[in-house]
Amino acid sequence: MAASAGPRPGWSRRAQYSLFFSFLAVIAGLIVGLVLLILSLVAPQSYATVRGFALDLTAPISGALNEVTTTVTGLASGAGDYWDAASQNGELKRERAALMRRMVEARAILEENQQLKAALQLRERSGEAVAAGRVVGSSFESPRRFAIISVGSSDGVRIGMPVRAPEGLIGRVIDAGITASRVLLVSDRANIVPARILKGGQPVISTGRGDGTIDVRPLEVGKNPFRPGDIIVTSGTGGLYPPLVPIAKVIRLDDDGAVAIPIADPAQVSFAIVEPPYEPAALAAAASPDSEVP
Numbered sequence: 001m002a003a004s005a006g007p008r009p010g011w012s013r014r015a016q017y018s019l020f021f022s023f024l025a026v027i028a029g030l031i032v033g034l035v036l037l038i039l040s041l042v043a044p045q046s047y048a049t050v051r052g053f054a055l056d057l058t059a060p061i062s063g064a065l066n067e068v069t070t071t072v073t074g075l076a077s078g079a080g081d082y083w084d085a086a087s088q089n090g091e092l093k094r095e096r097a098a099l100m101r102r103m104v105e106a107r108a109i110l111e112e113n114q115q116l117k118a119a120l121q122l123r124e125r126s127g128e129a130v131a132a133g134r135v136v137g138s139s140f141e142s143p144r145r146f147a148i149i150s151v152g153s154s155d156g157v158r159i160g161m162p163v164r165a166p167e168g169l170i171g172r173v174i175d176a177g178i179t180a181s182r183v184l185l186v187s188d189r190a191n192i193v194p195a196r197i198l199k200g201g202q203p204v205i206s207t208g209r210g211d212g213t214i215d216v217r218p219l220e221v222g223k224n225p226f227r228p229g230d231i232i233v234t235s236g237t238g239g240l241y242p243p244l245v246p247i248a249k250v251i252r253l254d255d256d257g258a259v260a261i262p263i264a265d266p267a268q269v270s271f272a273i274v275e276p277p278y279e280p281a282a283l284a285a286a287a288s289p290d291s292e293v294p
Contacts, residue, residue: 128275128276129273129274129275130155130156130157130161130274130275130276131151131155131156131157131273131274132151132271132272132273132274133149133150133151133155133181133271133272133274134149134150134270134271134272135147135148135149135150135165135170135266135269135270135271135272136148136149136150136180138185138266138267144188144189144190144210145171145184145185145187145188145191145208145210145212146174146182146183146184146185146188147163147170147171147182147183147185147266147272148180148181148182148183149163149180149181149183149272149274150179150180151179151180151181151274152176152177152178152179152180152181153176153177153178154178154179155179155274156274157173157176157181157274158173158176159173159174159175159176160172160173160174160240160277161173161274161275161276161277162240162241162242162245162274162275162277162278163183163272163273163274163275164245164264164272164273164275165264165269165271165272165273167246167263167264167265167269168245168246168247168248168262168263168264169186169193169234169241169245169246169247169262169263169264170183170185170186170262170264170266170269170272171183171184171185171186171188171191172184172191172240172241173274181274183272185208185262185266186206186208186214186247186248186262187208187209187210187211187212187213187214187262188208188210189207189208189209189210190208191207191208192205192206192207193205193206193207193234193241193247194206194234194235194236194237194238194241195216195232195233195234195235195247196232196233196234196235197225197226197230197231197232197233198230198231198232198233198244198246199230199231200225202218202219202220202225203218203219203235203237204216204217204218204219204225204232204257205217205219206232206247206248206260209259212261212262213251213259213260213261213262214232214247214248214259214260214261214262215254215257215258215259215260216232216248216250216257216258216259216260217256217257218256218257221256222256224253224254224255224256224257224258226250226253226257226258227250227253228250228251228252228253229249229250230249230250230258230260231246231248231249231250231263232246232247232248232249232250232260233245233246233247234247236278239277239278239279240277240278240279241277241278242275242278243278246263246264247260247262247263248260248261248262248263249261249263
């Protein structure tokens with residue numbers, strides 16, 4: 001016969017006491033309940049007094065338990081509110097970032113529309129414009145300065161034709177494909193443009209420096225007529241570029257000349273106009289092998 005898993009209650013005095021006091025507690029509870037029941041039936045007023053005394057006795061405990069419950073509930077609610085606020089804050093940040101992106105896109109579209117409108121107005125004013133196209137690329141890291149426009153020989157573009165934007169002169173065509181052309185920018189070392197100072201009219205020569213800027217020199221040696229802020233425009237001499245087209249703005253003086261920046265920056269210009277040469281004979285000269293750029 002297997003041994004018992006543990007000592008029986010009769011073998012443990014502590015177990016016997018526990019059973020005994022439990023039994024007494026049950027008996028006492030029954031007696032108290034019975035007394036309260038009889039009291040509530042026989043003497044309701046006395047029962048009300050006893051109930052009030054019990055209420056006074058348990059009120060502090062109930063109040064303490066209520067405070068604990070309220071505190072725990074408040075902590076849980078506060079934590080939930082915190083996480084909700086953090087989530088809403090993150091969502092607002094994402095919405096703000098998306099809104100900023102849309103604003104940048106809208107601003108870029110607005111600027112492009114303004115440039116297109118200016119290019120269309122320029123073409124209307126320049127009744128002899130050959131073609132209008134988009135500037136699809138330009139060189140920055142290379143010492144040679146070129147731009148690509150989205151019009152070519154199928155649009156009537158020929159080598160040597162001047163290219164300009166509403167802001168000013170961009171350069172001249174040196175290669176013409178069927179649907180695209182390559183433009184030698186005014187900031188390239190090989191591009192020399194007869195020009196003059198807009199204010200005063202002194203004749204000067206504009207030559208690209210190959211770094212995005214333009215070197216302007218007066219024809220009269222020994223005199224520097226430039227001032228910072230002077231606008232350099234084409235003079236019409238040579239027959240290729242029409243007169244009074246803005247080329248550059250002087251930013252600093254040199255020993256016998258000045259350094260200027262192009263007014264029509266290909267990096268900022270979206271559309272360009274190809275025009276016929278100012279004098280038709282200049283087109284043959286510009287397209288001759290001696291004027292080709294390597």
